[in-house]
Amino acid sequence: MDFHLLFLSCNKSHLAKRLHALLVVSGNAHNIFFSTRLVNLYADLGNVSFSRLAFEQIPKKNVFAWNSMISGYVRNGCFPEALDCYYQLLTMSRVRPDFFTFPAVLKACGDLVDGKKIHCWVFKLGLCLDLFVAASLIHLYSRFGFVGDARIVFDEIPVRDLGSWNAMISGFCQNGKAADALGVFEELRLEGVKLDSVTVSSILPVCAPLDDLVRGMLIHVYVIKHGLEFDVFVSNALINMYSKLGSLGHAQQVFDQMMVRDLVSWNSMVAAYEQNDDPITALGFFSKMKLNGFQPDVLTLVSLASIVAQSKGCRNGRSIHGFIMSRGWLMEDIFIGNAIVDMYAKLGSIDSAHKVFEGMPVKDVISWNTLITGYAQNGLASEALEIYCLMGQCKGITPDQGTLVSILPAYSHVGALQQGMKIHGRALKTGLHMDIFVGTCLIDMYAKCGRLDDAMSLFDQVPRQSSVPWNAIISSYGIHGHGEKALKLFGEMQDERVKPDHVTFVSLLSACSHAGLIDQGHRCFRLMLEDYGIQPSLKHYGCMVDLLGRAGHLDMACEFINNMPIRPDASVWGALLGACRIHGNVELGTFASDRLFEVDSQNVGYYVLLSNIYANVGKWEGVDKVRLLATDRGLKKTPGWSSIEVNNKVDVFYTGNRSHPQCEEIYKELGVLLAKMKSLGYVPDYSFVLQDVEEDEKEDILTSHSERLAIAFGIISTLPKTPLRIFKNLRVCGDCHNATKFISKITEREIVVRDSNRFHHFKEGICSCGDYW
């Protein structure tokens, strides 16, 4: 009987069992050659327990048998069993492991302790120079992040084969060391060795982090020339390279030309469109993937969660969460948990995000960063700060670049300069201050906390080849009202050949708008389209309407809206409404608010704005009507609050609030100030009192506005002439603006008030933005 042929034809577990029986019946069961083949056969068919049974039945196990059993476990992902088997080999048999044993055993190592122990054995047996063992050792050290040790093993190999080169390249690559990976790749090329599909699929992932599309394309040419494009790993790596570098067309082309596609190919296409902001096409690929018989895995779901977050589909979010729960993935995969936290946060359901976070069995630094960013981006800065504190108490979690990037905007938001500076100190200690994203957040933080000079000197230190820090510094000058300087910086950016993006133009247009630079704003808008081919988004249109409207060109603003090629959203109508408030145009304001409420009826700020317009001209029926409308829709006015940081502590004041421990002193100070202000010619402007009340009551209302409480608190809590920095969550009212001018003169203090819109610098009775607020 030809057992050799029978072995070859067994492709199902039940056939293997029949063959097993046949071997027993024919008296060949104890033949070590056949029984070892049986061990391998069962393992290949995924039947580990029968593989073990066949192994146990071998009376005198030789090294072939042990190796087959160990590698059988490894091929089936049973790593602890493989290691056990290896230790049994060492302790219970007289067989010595050989260079066939170690590649499998090294793969089975669960941690570096196991790995080092086994490396010692390899060394004792003199097997370090075996190329297969060496490649496995390089892989092992890289897997646990010890790529330096991997390099030592690599350097000790006298004559390397392609396998060891490939192991080293992918080792660097998987540890985020793209440049080192490329260095090894270049050495390999110098040797003139022909690359194989493994080399190519290992090196392709470095192109994206190095932003090197040309290299990626050259490798693609090599692939075609050497017929490597039929390897599914190579094609998948090409798809990912192109997609990450923004060349979706090329990615699509590679996918279309593939003869055989696997789950990775489909996942890569879904992710490609999702990451290039085309959630609809991404979803299309997801459907086609299912039609082609592929079941989604964890990675598919990560992309789906991002798609849902992008397209704001709350209900889909719940069903994705449910699907993941039903598979139990949330319990075993930290990545998917983080993705769901991120998804809920982006959908604005921060409570659901927090709940998922709480339920995660293991949290890593990214889980914490995601939650902090979620709170910060939902406007809940103090909650974000609380989470950051909790994170600090959590053992084993060290804040990283992502943490600083998530926490700094929260400090900027509440104007906590001193605490933000602490983060700056931490960044300096860890060297993260030169990181482009941390550097940019620091620029933004200093600018938003009123330290424009510090922001500028930081800008001078960070790398500035990308648009990111430029956008931050241009926006900083913009919110401080220095439109000309913002434009000058934009000029420098062009001189340094840094390509502006859509964010640059939002910053520029809003800088022009705050400074009343109409012509320059128009010029920027044209430049964006004509020279840089950037299609204006709703944000750009909103800025233009703001620019025209703020300067009093209400007709031009309306005409601009009428000529828009896309449907105006709330930000565009909101800009027009804001302009109507400044220029007291009730009729157009009513029209703008009607359009506005059609597209967004839930933003309470717009109701307040409209109510202000009516109150300003004493149309109290209008005020009542708006109030009723807002109440009917279940909206409540956002309470106005101001904060000030004194001695490392942020104090928050609500309008009319009398619960502060130093409340009496504060109101006393305000009374003294009011008298002095009046003697200098201050006349309260009651048009900013939105309630229909008696005159004397109106004065009290103005005096207890939150920004004045914060200013008075600052005056009594700091040494004379100390500058005061106030943050207000809403817009500063016109009367407070005027009053602050007087206060800056009387107290000889510099007072900086940042409101939800811009900065106001008061010094010696003058505001840098004049009366134009």
Next chain:
DNA sequence: TTAGGGTTAG
């Protein structure tokens, strides 16, 4: 009869 090195995510 037994062995290494590869592609996707928050």
